Amino acid sequence: MQGIKPSMRSPLGREIPDQVDPVLEELVRGIIAQVADKWTMLILEVLEEHGTLRFTQIGKLTEGISQKMLTQTLRQMERDGFVSRIVHPVIPPKVEYSLTELGHSLSAAFCGVWEWAAARHADIEAARRAFEARNRAD
Amino acid sequence: MQGIKPSMRSPLGREIPDQVDPVLEELVRGIIAQVADKWTMLILEVLEEHGTLRFTQIGKLTEGISQKMLTQTLRQMERDGFVSRIVHPVIPPKVEYSLTELGHSLSAAFCGVWEWAAARHADIEAARRAFEARNRAD
DNA sequence: ATTTATACATACCAAAAGGAGAGTGACTGT
DNA sequence: ACAGTCACTCTCCTTTTGGTATGTATAAAT
Numbered sequence: 001m002q003g004i005k006p007s008m009r010s011p012l013g014r015e016i017p018d019q020v021d022p023v024l025e026e027l028v029r030g031i032i033a034q035v036a037d038k039w040t041m042l043i044l045e046v047l048e049e050h051g052t053l054r055f056t057q058i059g060k061l062t063e064g065i066s067q068k069m070l071t072q073t074l075r076q077m078e079r080d081g082f083v084s085r086i087v088h089p090v091i092p093p094k095v096e097y098s099l100t101e102l103g104h105s106l107s108a109a110f111c112g113v114w115e116w117a118a119a120r121h122a123d124i125e126a127a128r129r130a131f132e133a134r135n136r137a138d
Numbered sequence: 139m140q141g142i143k144p145s146m147r148s149p150l151g152r153e154i155p156d157q158v159d160p161v162l163e164e165l166v167r168g169i170i171a172q173v174a175d176k177w178t179m180l181i182l183e184v185l186e187e188h189g190t191l192r193f194t195q196i197g198k199l200t201e202g203i204s205q206k207m208l209t210q211t212l213r214q215m216e217r218d219g220f221v222s223r224i225v226h227p228v229i230p231p232k233v234e235y236s237l238t239e240l241g242h243s244l245s246a247a248f249c250g251v252w253e254w255a256a257a258r259h260a261d262i263e264a265a266r267r268a269f270e271a272r273n274r275a276d
Numbered sequence: 277a278t279t280t281a282t283a284c285a286t287a288c289c290a291a292a293a294g295g296a297g298a299g300t301g302a303c304t305g306t
Numbered sequence: 307a308c309a310g311t312c313a314c315t316c317t318c319c320t321t322t323t324g325g326t327a328t329g330t331a332t333a334a335a336t
Contacts, residue, residue: 004251005183006256028255029179031262035251036174041167045143055313066295069316081265091303092312102261109254113145113173116247117166118144122241124169127219193283204325209284229332230282279336289310293322300315306308 029094030082035106039073041127047083048107052098082106157228169218173244177211182237185221186245190236220244 006023034040039062046061047053053061059070074097077083082103088094099107143163174177177200184199185191191199197208212235215221220241226232237245 007251024256024259027259027263028252029176031259032174032251033176033257036170038167038171041170041187056273056332067314068296068316069294073293079266079269080262081268087313091301092310095313102265105258105279106252109251110170111172112250113247114143114166116243117169118162120243121162121165121169122242124218125165127240128217130219131217205284206326207324210324214292228282229334230280231284231331233283277336280322280334282331284330288325288327290325291323293320295320296318298315298317300313303311305310 033046034076034080035110037073039069040077042105043070043073043077044082044103044110046102047097047099052096055095055097058097077103172214172218173248175211177207178215178249180217181208181211182220182241182245182248185235185237185241187227190234193235196235215241 042062042065043058046058050057055074056071056115058074059065059067059100062070065073074083074085077086080102081100082101083097086098088096147177171180180200180203181196184196188195188199193208193212196212197205200208203211212221212223216223218240219238221235222238224234224236226234
C-alpha cells in the first residue's frame with residue numbers, strides 16, 4: 001500500500017524522504033485540483049466517448065453545463081494541452097474539439113481513481129450511514 | 139489507452155456503452171471531486187506520512203490551513219470513513235486521528251494520478267507556454 | 277484568582293465561483 | 307428586409323467558499 005505521493009526509492013532500495021521539490025509539488029497539486037474539477041471531468045468523458053465534437057454538441061452532451069463554464073473549461077483544457085481546438089473559417093462558425101494524446105493519457109490516469117471509487121463506494125456510503133447514526137445518538 | 143470511466147466489457151468482448159447507472163456515477167463523481175480537494179489531499183498526505191496525529195499537529199504539518207478548514211475537512215474525512223477519530227476523555231482534550239484502511243486505499247489509488255502528473259507536468263507547462271505565445275501573436 | 281492548554285463551535289465578512297440572459301459578427305436562406 | 311445559425315463575449319446577480327476573530331468547557335498549574 002503506497003502513499004498518495006509515490007515515495008521514491010534509490011537503486012539501493014533506501015527510501016528517499018519525499019523531498020520532491022516544493023515548486024513541482026505545488027504545480028502538480030494545482031494540476032490535479034483542476035483536473036478533478038466537475039466540468040473538466042465531464043467534458044473529458046464526453047470527448048473520450050464521442051471523439052471529435054463541436055462546441056454546442058459538447059454542451060448538449062454535458063448535462064447541466066452553462067455556456068460560460070463550457071467556454072471557460074474548454075479554454076483551460078486547450079491551454080493545458082488536453083484538447084485541440086480547430087477553427088474552420090466558415091460562416092456560421094465551426095469549431096471542432098478533440099482530445100490530444102495528453103488528454104487521453106490524463107483520462108487513462110484517472111481511470112484508476114474511478115475504479116477505486118466504483119469498488120469502494122459501498123464502504124463510503126456505509127461509513128456515512130454509520131456516522132449519521134452515531135451523531136443522531138447524542 | 140482507456141477512458142476516464144473504465145469501459146466495461148461483456149464476456150463476449152462486446153463493449154457495453156457505459157450504462158453504469160447515473161446515481162452511482164453521480165456519487166462517484168462527488169467522491170472524486172471531494173477527494174481531490176486541496177485540503178483533503180494535503181491532510182491525507184500528512185497522515186500517510188506521519189501515522190497517528192493530534193488535531194493541532196495536523197494543523198502545523200498542513201501548511202496554511204485555517205482551523206475552520208481543518209475541522210471541516212477532518213469531519214468530512216471521518217464521515218466518509220477515511221480517518222478514524224479517537225477521543226480521549228481527558229483535560230485538556232486529546233483527540234487522535236489516523237487513516238483507516240479505506241483511507242490508505244484512497245491514498246494508494248491517487249498515487250497513479252500523482253505519477254501521471256509528475257511524468258507529464260513538463261508537457262503541460264510546454265502547452266501553456268505555447269498557448270501564451272499563440273495568443274500574444276494576434 | 278488567574279492563566280494555560282486543547283479541540284473545537286459560531287458569527288461575521290470578503291472574495292471567488294458560477295448561472296442567466298442579452299449582445300455580436302457575418303453570411304445564408306426566404 | 308429579415309430571421310436563423312454558431313461560437314462565443316459581457317454584464318449582472320446570486321451562491322458558495324473560506325478566512326478571521328471570538329467564545330466555550332474543564333482541570334491543573336501558578
